[in-house]
Amino acid sequence: MRRSVVVTVLEDVSADLDVPRRPTVRPVAGDRVFRAISTAAATVSLFIVVIALVFLVKESQPAFRAAGYWKFFTTNIWNPSLGRLGVGGLLVGTVIIALIALVIAVPLAIGMALFINEYAPPRLRQILTSVIDLLAALPSILFGLWGKAALQRQMIPISGWLAAHLSVFPFMRLSRQGASLAQSSLVVGVVVGLMIVPIITSVSRDVMAQVPREQCEGALALGGTRWGMIRAVILPFGRSGLVGAVLLGFGRALGETIAVALIVSLVFKANFHVLEQGGGSIAALIATRFGEAGDLERSGLVAAGLALFLMTLAVNFVACRVVARTSAV
Amino acid sequence: MTITVSAAEPTSELPISRDPLPGAPTAPATLEAIGISAWFGKRKVLERCSLLMEARKVTALIGPSGCGKSTFLRILNRMHEVIPGAMIAGGVELDGTDIYSGALSPTKVRTRIGMVFQKPNPFPSMTIRQNVLAGLRLSGVTNNDKDALVEESLRRAGLWNEVGDRLDEGGMALSGGQQQRLCIARALAVKPQVLLMDEPCSALDPISTRVVEETIGALADDVTIVIVTHNMQQAARVSDRCAFFLVEESGEPGRIVEEGPTAKMFDSPDDQRTLDYVTGRFG
Helix, strand or coil, X not given: CHHHHHHHHHHCCCCCCCCCCCXXXXXXXXXXXXXXXXXXXXXXXXXXXXXHHHHXXXXXXXXXXXXXXXXXXXXXXXXXXXXXXXXXXXHHHHHHHHHHHHHHHHHHHHHHHHHHHHHCCHHHHHHHHHHHHHHHHCCHHHHHHHHHHHHHHHHHHHHHHHHHHCCCCHHHCCCCCCCCCCCEHHHHHHHHHHHHHHHHHHHHHHHHHCCCHHHHHHHHHCCCCHHHHHHHHHHHHHHHHXXXXXXXXXXXXXXXXXXXXXXXXXXXXXXXXXXXXXXXXXXXXXXXXHHHXXXXXXXXXXXXXXXXXXXXXXXXXXXXXXXXXXXXX | CCECCCXXXXXXXXXXXXXXXXCCCCCCCCEEEEEEEEEECCEEEEEEEEEEECCCCEEEEECCCCCCHHHHHHHCCCCHHHCCCEEEEEEEEEXXXXXXXXXXXXXXXXXXXXXECCCCCCCXXXXXXXXXXXXXXXXXXXXXXXXXXXXXXXHHCCCHHHHCCCCCCEHHHCCHHHHHHHHHXXXXXXXXXXXXXXXXXXXXXXXXXXXXHXXXXXXXXXXXXXXXXXXXXXXXXXXCEEEEEECCCCCCCEEEEEEEEHHHHHHCCCCHHHHHHHCCCCC
């Protein structure tokens, strides 16, 4: 059996030529069918991305023409009846919310992943894993409702405390005395942060679980504590994967819609006072305005969607670059 | 009596006359296993194994695969218990102190009783130098003359001449044999009194094997060595004493059939099964 394969490979080459070649294999029928199916699947998904992009570019043209390409990305005004549209502030607001979410989510998620993988007894590990998965499956509208109805009230004193004690950071200051602390970027950021904990946790867990056992045992056998082993072996080994997990969470946070739309009071100007009422994100803008939009505003919303698309693309691109660079150990 | 090994690590330490002083190699210690049995969950893999591993001697653990040699070795520095569900009975004494008594923490035990694994496992994210010093960092020992320690450890492991001029390169760039000697240097850098080696040459080519064996011979004076090997010639070449492990019937735990001076074990063992094994009649 084996021999016949070798013979077919050798048949179509001239053995006396000393030139590099790749041995060719003619796939069997089943293999060809499967290859066709998977090629088709890959093509379709690529095609969907491309038509989505084409749709966004085409539909956004009226808005760009009315507002001006550059101004659309740099100004903070939303007045479709005057033909003036700009989402500069909302782009910044989107990043602000996503960064707050990361500040909340990354320590929680990495700590949780370490606890589940390294410290938790087997029973607890199973329970925690299912809880995390459950959290990931929870619809985002529920996070939004909870944030608006329950968390927000609890957050106000915390925001007040932060404003009073951490005013060394400019973004923790209030623009004026007695500013409202509800509906702020911070509240949204916390909610979105909790929403992205599961994805970061489960990716980090997978990454950490891939550290070879002999590496971990090597660290323990040198007299290392468990924390020493985590620092010397697990974190360096998993670095690129962990960066990837964080950026994946960042991408999710950028695109999160419902929770943001529900909680924040939308303002178009970038609000760096994260404790104060008023913030915004592209996705929330689209969700709140699309239903009642006229033709030009609708085009403007599509343009905003295009901006979000490009930003997410950029984050993913950076993520890939970082992962590729740091994984070269 | 079955001891369930708990995760809690007592921090108290015995006032033992040994300081982790930089520079001076510490005195090799005698290790004695007393009635060691071991389980993975419900499966018993070792039964009542007692063995004296004397200071300044190389003790080889021989026997067919699956007879519990590696488990026995891992019990000697409390590495058995890092596997979930692993249990032991009996005790191990390091110069008379029971390493399972709670007087020494597992991390302390492992700095005194170092280990080299079957597969070379230098830390891939570290340079050669960092690998050698990894044990200090991990166990929190400070050393003011790191350069001297790196050189000394690499010299003792027989690697200095090959890597002395490229200490800042990654440890993974070395050949398999060099990686294994780097792991030996790494283990030596924390000045252990005992060095356990779990088939250290089984992943190496014959030339690297010879170099590692020479290293073992050179080390025997300042550190007690216990080595697991499948290679009879290797056991005969490097060891002073041998212990022969065997599972008599499949499903039974492994036991020590016979132990004694290597020459006697190979030439005129008391037990027929030992003779059969060392002469290659089975296993």
